[in-house]
Amino acid sequence: MTKRIASELNPNIGVLALGNLLRTDEGVGIHLLEGLREHLPLDVETLDGATSGLELLDFIERHNYLIVLDAVDAGQAPGQIIQWTNDQVPRFTTKKLSLHQMGFAEVLFWGEFMGISPDEIIVVGIQPQSLDWGIELTETIQKSVPKAIEIVLNYIENWKL
Structure with missing residues (x-):
């Protein structure tokens, strides 16, 4: 029998919502989080990161598994759901994916630079x-x-298996 490490038995999952509620669709990440909260397992930590920058690294560092909710300008039709996993997630870009002062891609870049x-x-x-x-x-x-919301819940369910 294969021995499983603690993080596999009880995955440390975080859901981080980004966006600006004052800019219509730019707030979709926050709206998604509000819709998700009643469906999430109690051990999934959530954060309304709004338009935060590097201070998000503390939240990111605490989780083995992270789901980020945001408005994403990927050049698709409005309403299209975008899913990026692991290496598909931009770590640095000159084009902002959202309107935040420091884009989330830059936060990830600096996090990786610092080992987070x-x-x-x-x-x-x-x-x-x-x-x-x-x-x-x-x-x-x-x-x-x-x-x-259904997509997010499926990721969480699969991580908990």
């Missing part, structure tokens, strides 16, 4: 339709939220 990196990282994002001022998601993005 989860075993697995997943970005679940939705291509925004609008980044105008406003606190409501556009209808197109609202329609994508339930499927994105």
Whole structure:
């Protein structure tokens, strides 16, 4: 019988939401987190990272498995769900994936430079339709939220197996 290490038996999972609730679809990561909270296992830690930068490294360092929720400009049709895993997640880019002062890609780059990196990282994002001022998601993005929540829950369930 193969001996499993503690992190495999009880994976340390974090869900990090990014975004700006004042810029319509840019807040989709936060909206996703709110929709997820009632469905998440109690041992999954969540953080509303809003538009934070390097201070997110403390949260990232505490988790073997990390899911990041955000609006992602991947040049797709509005409402398209974007999934990046591990090496697909950009670590540095000159084009911002979101409107944060320091993009999350740069946070990951500096984290890896300092030896901070989860075993697995997943970005679940939705291509925004609008980044105008406003606190409501556009209808197109609202329609994508339930499927994105389902995707996140499937990743967590698979990590817990």
